[in-house]
Amino acid sequence: MTNNYRYIGKDTPRKDARDIVTGRAEYLDDVRLPHMLIGKVLRSPLPHAEIRSIDVSKAEALPGVHAVLTYKDVPDATWGIPNHMRLLDKKVRFVGDAVALVAADTTEIANHAVERIRVEYEPLQACYDVDEATQPGQPPLYDQYPDNVIPQITKLLQNVIKGDVDKGFAEADEIIEGTGFYECFPNPLPPEPPGVIAYWKNPDKLVAYVATQSLGLNKYLAQPFFRMADTQFIATQCGGSYGTKNANLTPIGYAAELARATRRPVKIYYTKEEHLAAYSLRLSCRINARVGIKNDGTVTAVTGEWIVNTGSGSEAGPHEIAVGCGELQLALRCPNWDLRSKLVVTNRAPTGIVRGYGGQELESSILPIMGMAMEKANVDPLDFFKKNFVRVGDEYFWRNGIKYIYRGIDFSPAIDNGAARFGWEEKWKGWGKPMSVHGNKRRGVGVGIHCNADVGEDHSEAWIKLTPDGRALILVAVSEAGQGQRSSLCKMAAEVLNLPLEHVNMSFPDTDGNPFEFALVGSRGTYTVGKAVIEAAEDARRRLLELASPVMNLKPDELETEDGYIFEITNPDNRIPWRKATGIVRTVLGQGRFSEDFTLSNFLVTFVEVEVDTTTGMVKLVNVVNSAGCGQVIAPACLEGQLHGALGAAGLDTAIFEGGMLDPSIGRMMNSNMIDYKWRTFNDLPEFSTLTQDTPMPSHRFHAVGVGEIATSPGPSAVLMAVYNAIGVRIMDYPFTPDKVLKALSKIR
Amino acid sequence: MKSFNHTNATSLAEVKTALADGKTNLIAGGTDLIGTLKDNILRTYPSTLINIKTVPGLDFIKEEGGVLKIGAATRLADIAENPTVKQKYTALAQAAFRVGTPHVREMGTIGGNIAQLHRCWYFRKPENRFDCIRKGGNQCFAMMGDNRYHSIFGAVNRCIAVNISDTAPALIALNARVVTDRRKIETENFFDVRTPGNTILDMDEIIREIEIPVPPAGAKSAFLKFAIRKSIDFPIVNCAVMVGGEKPRICLNAVAPKPYRATKAEAAIAGKTINEETAAAAGEAAVADARPLEAARFKVQIAKTLVKRALLATV
Incomplete structure (x- = not known):
């Protein structure tokens, strides 16, 4: 999509790129x-x-x-x-x-x-499994949790309970029960x-x-x-x-x-x-669920118990459960719910914040059960997801237990464009059916989705300091962990102030010299910090023009600024540099603030094609298409990089080979090194496409929300579906390593 | 890593003398050794490393007198890329190419690749966490623990860790000999399960070169490796075959504490035309004696598949 922006939606060099590639960037070890x-x-x-x-x-x-x-x-x-x-x-x-x-x-x-x-x-006596941990007689890890269960935190969304599930099941054409296991304890590394x-x-x-x-x-x-x-x-x-x-x-x-x-x-x-x-591992999840579905793909009821293994400590377990409960409602419209969570401590390493944050874990374990229901009702998963993701006007409980109404955009184009790029229509042959069979190589396809309303979570403050030399400094406590957000915030401020990008910079990232800012989490930076920065830039611009007004004998609204000059809109040759308006002994300070808003969401659909070798059990990832809904794109190359994050970072590959391997006789993780812990390397990369739609989102001046965090989230359940379709046997516990695939195929004597 | 001295040797005699003190280790590429030192996995730590890359005459690939000779310090990358090796000793070139990563192949040598220590995540846990049989202890932790990558052909000297050299099975299939400063050893007899060490070499014995008889006209060889990733990984199973010579030779590795010569598979395929059916039968025969522990049972299926596919790769 073309636009009239100077920087927004256009690729500009990342401010820290040269320092990173030349070794000048200062890491902790420096x-x-x-x-x-x-x-x-x-x-x-x-x-x-x-x-x-x-x-x-x-x-x-x-x-x-x-x-x-x-x-x-x-x-x-x-x-x-x-x-x-x-x-x-x-x-x-x-x-x-x-x-x-x-x-x-x-x-x-x-x-x-x-x-x-x-x-x-x-x-x-030690325990590693949620069932073991909650057995009577098991010594508690913490005196205050005698049954090894961390009590629910009432001010957070710990369960999804609404409607009438009995009525929902009565309306269903098919009812399916199952257990899903996302218990691989990966480290995003x-x-x-x-x-x-x-x-x-x-x-x-x-x-x-x-x-x-x-x-x-x-x-x-x-x-x-x-x-x-x-x-x-x-x-x-x-x-x-990656969250950790x-x-x-x-x-x-x-x-x-x-x-x-x-x-x-x-x-x-x-x-x-x-x-x-x-350090921090990903939460481990098991879910026993019952699902009612109509033959047209309408979900009538969801009940179940979501048992979360947080290891020996919970950095954020109840909060991750709260976000997961919220996210599942965005992906799955259903009027009747009774889904209850249980957070269990065990003698595994502690778990903590990892991108996907509850939702990836919940969806990776429950969507395969939804898949069983779709199969029974003979519904194409793509039709199912299109029918069931959040629409404008839908209500959902978010993580704080409060009900919100979605006011964002329709993500159908993201699904349609992704499906077209992937070739879903030609490749989808039906549930449990391979896309192609060549000797012992069977290919299958799968799809998953994820939505997150945390794009507007928490609060942000930003200040912008304009100096008489025609430069702007953004004061905001944002650190750089790879997303490129420090550069993107400069683009937003430069766009508002109409300055050369090289004249807009970020303050040194520390908490003393900058106002309050929560964190770059949950893909919130683009919307929340972005809005605070935009507001600060607009505020600074207004103050600047007010200072110029008496100097130029014009009203502020007759003035405009460009590249460090202020000019008369109707007579652009009448211009002065900023320093003539401000004097050289003054700074102009603009302030902006964002207050949290859970009424918008981002969206990602992931399509995967896998090839299973039925004689060795090897699952090979052939093709991935990630299609995102995030409004106007701010920085295309940065976003593409973020969406490539689907691989690694305890993401899609938790379905293929990633995970912590524990020897339960001694409780020790055996693969805690970079040879035995499997992480995809460059020469094992699949074909990979990313798509964005640029549909304006009602967020801020630049109509954007972030989406990077959830790049990992739809992948695992999509791979599960693809492996099932390839081999005709559904494996419910991740990852699908050769031993498990061969066992499913009865190839182990 | 702890501190140690490092000296450059100029002759094998110098190396031999240095090794006699029992506190000096020989280093060539160092791709295995440095890892063991960084992780401090053994009971003892060397006081000195003596570098043999500076000894002249250990880095060559040449055919002479009906034999291919490869110097012990020849890098795996050079072997993988050598046109003669690729053409006539195909399994070896393929095996050398599948070792580690480009960096490892640029540093690692053929001598080191066959003499490297085994892979067992108990044996290799940093700070000698598991003082197992192979370090002089009295317990095999893998036997009762997670042994999914361990032997499917039983223990040797109570150890079920596997030899994971990629080049070893290729050399065995190609009928190679290991030439040391004091003797010539059939590669098949070169391996042992000791405390420490995986070879029959004496403490001060040095590999000088590898000798491979030129394969008979019409002979073909192939190597296949099964691992989760294309690079970095050690094999879950690998397999080399040579057929078309006097008798077929088939060797698996990463399935037993020593490279496993699949003699039953050789007998099964001997004198037969290689096709889907005969290759599959050879695969079955290769694992006829397998007695895997529960978690490693999947490796049996992979081993027989690799034997079959390696045979078919020569057709």
Whole structure:
């Protein structure tokens, strides 16, 4: 679609691109503070145990060691949703749980000191599965959760209950029951591991350099954890996050407590093994559901229990459940619901925020059951999704339990255009039927959708400072984790102020020098931060023209600005530079604010074609089409990159080979390295197309909402459908590795 | 990683002397060794690495006297790209090409590829987390744990970890010999299951070259590897075959603690025209003696498929 914008919808170089590719971008490992120490963590070899005694004397005695901390030495503060996780505790709850912290002059000394700490444990029975965990007699991980179930948080949407399910089932032509398993515990695995450098400027002020996706969220969550000390978070260039570098306070806490004890800056930088086995994994889900459907594809009732395994700690479990419950209603219009969630703790590594955030997990486990229902009712899945995604005027409960009415756009063109690009009509042969068979190679196709109203979540503030030299600085606490949002915000401000893009820049990303901003999460940046920045730019522009008005003897609405000049609209030759309007000893400040809005949604449909080798069980991804609905595109190349994010980042490949492999006899993750943990490499990339529609969205001046987060979300269930259609057997537990496929095909003797 | 000394050798005699102290390790490409040191997987740590890449005369590929000779320090990338190897010793070129990644093939050598340590995620857990039989301990953790990638032909010396060399089965199929500074060994007899180590080499013994007899006219060889990804991954199963010579030779790897010569498959295909049916029968025969643990049963199906497909690849 053509438009008259100067920058919006056009590709412009990312502001940080040259720095990234030339190695000038500053990542956490590039930051060297004077007198900085290295922190290391002693981790538990047992999945569940009480600590009987810890002897740190040999570690403390080592030259170069400056502090050794155990649970006795750190404040008794907890974090997580709900608050329950201590930094160090008298108990360990998973293999890899922290037992003690060391700060030393070098990594070598710190590692050596860790080896010299002696711990006696009283082992407790461990559990890894939700059924095991909730058996009577199973020792609780937390005293406050005696049955290993985290109680529901009433102010969040924890269940979807509406209408009359008995009536709904009575109206159904077909009723299907099933169990779906999305229990693969993947790690989205940003290339840069988690890291923090922290120091105390004074006893009441913590300063932390963090490789983070979300500065503001770090501050917002960490401050209570540090008993309301003043905190300043400073973002380094972040080498990927995919959700996981938003809210995990453990490395921040380690660095901060060691820094407090040593009165020096302390750096914590996870090894790949720690990152994979002891950081944030994706939630694991199992769902037992019953679905009523009419032969025209109308869903009449959904009931079920959604059992979520959060591992040994819940960074955000209840909140992810709340978002998942909301998102499922956007993908699946149904008047009658009784879907209840249960959040269970087990002795696996803790789970946390990962893109897809509850919805990907819920849909990956329930959509295959919907697929069984569609098959029974003989409904084409594409027709089903087209009929059932959210329409203008539809009501849904969002994550806060409040009812909203959708006021966005119709996403049918996204489905139609995606289907045309993919060739769905020719490739779809019916449920359980392959698209083609060549010897032992059987191809199948599948489709999935995802919608998210978190595009308008939470609040943002932005300021814009215009300087007399014709430049604009955007003051907003936004860090860069790869989405390109810092550059896109500059485009929006440059468009409003009609400035050269190189004269619009972002302030340094820290929380002291910028106003409140929540986080770049849930694809919210484009709409929420975007709107705050647009408002700030409009406010600054208005003030600028008001200053120019008396100088030029014209009313502000007779004036326009371009490239740092102000001119008379009807006589453009009558112009002055900004400095003549403002003087050279003044700044012009504009302010903008966004307040949360859950009445819009983004949309993604993913089409996949897979080829299954029936003699080896190998599932090969052949073709992927991602078609997004997100309104006007701001930065086409950045968006395409975001949509390519469907692969990796604990996304589509959680259906093919990604996941954590746990040895249940010892509770240890076995594949916590980059050889055994499977992650798609470049030469295994499939054919991949991305489509966007540019249909204006009623959001802000540029009619856009974000969509990057959900690039991963429809993939897994689409692959499940495709594998089923290829081989005629439905495998319900992800991922579909050769052993499972061969077993499904009865090829294992 | 802990600190160690690194010295460049100028002669094999120097290397031999250095190795005698028991605290020195030989390094060629280092693609396996450096990983074991970074992860600190063994009980002991070398005080010195002695580099043999600086020893002249260990990096060559040449045919002479009816034999192809490959220097021990010849890089896998050079073997994979060598026109003679590709044409007459096809399985070896294909195997070398499927090792690791371009970086690994540019560094890794043929000597190191056959002498590398086995892959077992218990054995390889950092900081010697599992002090197993192969390190002098008394337990096999894989036996009771997650052994989906382990042996389907039982244990050797109570270990069920597999040899995962890609080039080893190709060399065995091609009838190669390993020439050391003191003897010539049929590749098939080169492997062992020791503490530590996967070869019969003495502590101070050094591989000098690989010798492969020129295959008889009409002989053809092929190598296939099954892994989740095209690069990086070690094989779940791999297989090399040579047919059209005197007798067919078929070797699987990653299925047992040592490369597994599939003699029953060789007998099944001997004297027969290779087609879908005979190749499938050879595949079945190859796994006739398999006795996998539950989690590794799928590898049997893959092993027999690879034997069949490798045979068909020579037609």
